[in-house]
Amino acid sequence: MYTQHNNTQRPFGKQGQCNSFERGGFGKKFREHFMGGNHPFKEMFDRKMNDYKPVNIIENEDNFTVQLYAAGLKKDLFKVAIKDQVLIISYTHEEGAQDAKPIYQEFYENSFERRFQLTDKVFDDQVSAQYENGVLTVVLSKNPEKNKPEYNVNIN
Numbered sequence: 001m002y003t004q005h006n007n008t009q010r011p012f013g014k015q016g017q018c019n020s021f022e023r024g025g026f027g028k029k030f031r032e033h034f035m036g037g038n039h040p041f042k043e044m045f046d047r048k049m050n051d052y053k054p055v056n057i058i059e060n061e062d063n064f065t066v067q068l069y070a071a072g073l074k075k076d077l078f079k080v081a082i083k084d085q086v087l088i089i090s091y092t093h094e095e096g097a098q099d100a101k102p103i104y105q106e107f108y109e110n111s112f113e114r115r116f117q118l119t120d121k122v123f124d125d126q127v128s129a130q131y132e133n134g135v136l137t138v139v140l141s142k143n144p145e146k147n148k149p150e151y152n153v154n155i156n
Contacts, residue, residue, distance in 0.1 A: 053112055064122060064140045071134030073109060080129045080138055087116040087127075089136065121146045 058065040068089055070078075081088045090113040118124055118140070126141040 053114060055114060057116075061142075063142055066116065066138040066140070068114065068136040068138070069134065070131075070136055072107060073131075073134075075131040078129075078131060078136060080127070080136075082118070082124045082127060085118045085120075085124060087118055087138065087140070089114045089116075089138065119146075 054069045056067040056069075058067065066087065066089070070091065073091055077091055077094065079088070079090045079092070081090075091111055093109050093111045121143055122140040123143050124140070127138060129136065129138045131137075
């Protein structure tokens with residue numbers, strides 16, 4: 001399974017240099033104007049943020065585990081598929097009539113799709129999935145022939 005890791009502690013290096021922006025006038029006014037109250041961009045921003053579902057990918061001795069955080073969604077509306085060595089996790093929200101109109105909303109049950117490129121290090125025909133406590137867990141079995149342990153090379 002292909003992922004990229006950045007293990008630097010401070011990837012942007014200039015952390016903390018924008019404190020005056022946040023404390024001062026412009027940052028506070030920007031946040032209050034565009035992200036507070038009934039600004040038209042607030043709902044669009046909230047919806048876009050809810051389309052993105054965070055993922056953890058864990059490697060064990062026998063498998064890779066993909067954990068997708070998706071609290072409050074219905075298990076039977078998820079779809080997990082593999083096509084052309086790509087793991088596809090999707091959710092299709094069914095639009096229905098709501099009896100009550102929310103007066104304030106931060107959670108939207110939106111459709112989304114996440115894709116993960118697989119390699120020959122996994123058996124793409126040995127996949128299981130489970131949705132429990134708001135986390136969709138997909139387990140991909142490792143191919144032992146392609147997952148050789150690391151070994152040191154002597155330098156002459």
